[in-house]
Each structure stands twice: as structure tokens, then as C-alpha cells.
Amino acid sequence: MTSDTTHTTFGAHSTTGDVLTGIDLTGRTAVVTGGYSGLGLATTLALTRAGARVVVPALRPDAAQRALADAAGGEIEVDKIDLADLASVRAFTERFLNNHPALDILIGSAGVMACPETRVGPGWEAQFAINHLGHYALANLLWPALTAAGTARVVAVASGRDPEWRIRWDDVQFERGYDKWEAYTQSKLANVLFARHLDLLGRPHGVRAFSVNPGWIRTPLQRHLATEEMVTAGWIDAAGNSAPGLFKTVEQGAATQVWAATSPHLDANGGDYCVDCRRTDASPTDDSAAARLWALSADLTGLDLVN
Secondary structure (H helix, E strand, O other), X not given: OOOEXXXXXXXXXXXXXXXXXXXXXXXXXXXXXXXXXXXXXXXHHXXXXXXXXXXXXXXXXXXXXXXXXXXXXXXXXXXXXXXXXXXXXXXXHHHHHHHOOOOOEXXXXXXXXXXXXXXXXXXXXXXXXXXXXXXXXXXXXXXXXXXXXXXXXXXXXXXXXXXXXXXXXXXXXXXXXXXXXXXXXXXXXXHHHHHHHHHHHHHHHOEEEEEEEOOOEOOHHHHHOOHHHXXXXXXXXXXXXXXOOOOEOHHHHOHHHHHHHHOHHHOOOOOOEEEOOEEEXXXXXXXXXXXXXXXXXXXXXXXXXXX
């Protein structure tokens, strides 16, 4: 059972507007991966409305420009990134560091779910590569800007969490049999472990990190799922209508990541897994597994600038 460890007036139905009430982000800079679709788009728009400058690294910059064209008055920059390609991640961070002295907020909202078996980079499994390794590399390469902010937040957008989830340490790239859902849950557990260890390393430098479960939301994340599969799972009916009471709106789904990135009540916290705008100690994170994943990620990417 989830236990609430943060006093908050927000909950499952709170929106991005609710959690940002009274918060002024003028002068702050944020990077939101996937910030032009689904939860990421809702996050970008909310942060800009609160006064932040938001940089959106996008796999499809033209699509991002179109999606963000109506963000009237918001200070938004769109740049190119492919989280599956370390050279692309490095090129983006070099451009960012040349133009921005500090980074106050980094939100890893881009992701892929239950895709067909796909190999990227040096043969990495795509979900682990995009959802985890790309964001691991991004945070490491942006480390100078994060530490320059004085107080910075990193938010890893994970998923609902099952205590039975495990990292497949002996076959992390699923070379011995691919299962799209096992690969997805491994990548989302990796997000939780990443935030846990990043917070441990970042704390002395004023960098705090959180992982979040946004809840159930219908977004383009489900693009690899057949309608029949979602009907069988009970998510939608045969006509494509959502199961009553199951899904949040995108503004509700994005609320927890926005809250984790901005709430002044979290200034003394970090490393937590957050659900419905609350820190939770359900399924406590294994610190040894978090350290092991960090070491594995450093070995795979050749990056460990935080250490």
C-alpha cells in the first residue's frame, strides 16, 4: 500500500496549473525531453506559463515547432536530439552549454513503450537505450549547467511500479529472447534507480533528483499497441472509448513531474519515487541496485561526469 510521506494538498486529480499556483519561474531554464507531445507537451506549456525558458530537444524538430506554435508568449527553444544516438546527445549538450550558463530543471519525459524488438547504437535494446541510457548520458553531459544553477532538479518520468520488476543484469539488452513488456518495465525501473543514485551524487552540489509515476494517460506513448491489445487489457472498449475512471487528462498526468520539478516543499528532499504529487515509500528503492545500474550505464556509455 502506498504511504504518503509528503504533506501536500495535491492528489491524483490535480493539474499542472494547480501545482504551479503561486510559483514564479521567471529567470529559470528547463530542458524537457519529449516536450512537444503528450505529457511532455503539457509540461512545457505549464512551465512556460509560469515564466520559465524551456528548451525542447526533439527527435522531430519540425513536428515540435508545429506542436509548440500556439504557445503564445512562452519562451521556448526547439533543438535536435536522438536519445538513441550518443553522438546526437553530445551534440545537443554542446550547443546547450554554449548558449545557457545554467540549467535549473531537467525533465526526462521522452520515451517509447512496448515497441517491436529494435536495436540502436552499438546493438542496444531500444527501450533501455532511449528511456534510460539516453537520459543518463544527457544528465551527465549537462552536469556543468546543473551544478551552476545552485539548486537544480532532475525528474525522471518512470511508470507504475511493481516490486517484482528487476533489471536483467545478465542480459540487459534482451539478446536472449525479447519481451516487449519486460523490456519496458526494465527501462522504467532503470528510471527510478537512476534518479535515486543521481540524487545521492548530486546532493552535495545542489542537484536533487526524483522519479515519478504519471499514472494512466492516453498519449502517443501507446502508438505501438494494437487496438485489440488495449481492448483485451481493459483499457478501452471496442469503439475505442476509454474505460471509465481509468485515465487521467494530460494536465493531471503531467502534474506530478511538474510538482517534483518545482515545489518549494521538496527543497530538502530527493531520490524519491513520486505518485499523485506525493513522495512515497512504497516498494523502497534498492540503493545497491541503483549504484550497480549507474556503474553499468557508465560502462556502456563511457560517461560518468557526475562522479
